[in-house]
C-alpha cells in the first residue's frame with residue numbers, strides 16, 4: 001500500500017478499525033502516522049473548544065442573583081461553589 005492509497009481511505013478509517021494492510025502501512029510509514037497523529041490532535045482540540053462554549057444567559061443571571069443575596073450563603077461555604085450549585089446549564 002502506498003501513501004497515496006492510504007491517504008485516500010483516511011477519511012473512512014479515522015473512526016473505524018484499520019485493515020491489516022492499512023495497519024502495516026501505518027506502522028512502517030512515518031508520514032502517514034504523523035498525519036493520523038495530527039488529525040487525532042485536531043479532533044481532541046475541537047472537542048475541548050466545544051466544552052468551552054459560553055453558558056446560557058440564564059446561568060449568569062442565576063449566579064448574579066445569588067451573589068447579590070450574599071446573606072443566603074451558608075456559613076463556611078465556598079461562595080463560588082455555592083453560587084454554581086444547582087444551577088441548571
Ligand SMILES: [Zn+2]
Pocket residue numbers: 002003004006025029030031032033
Ligand atoms: Zn504513508
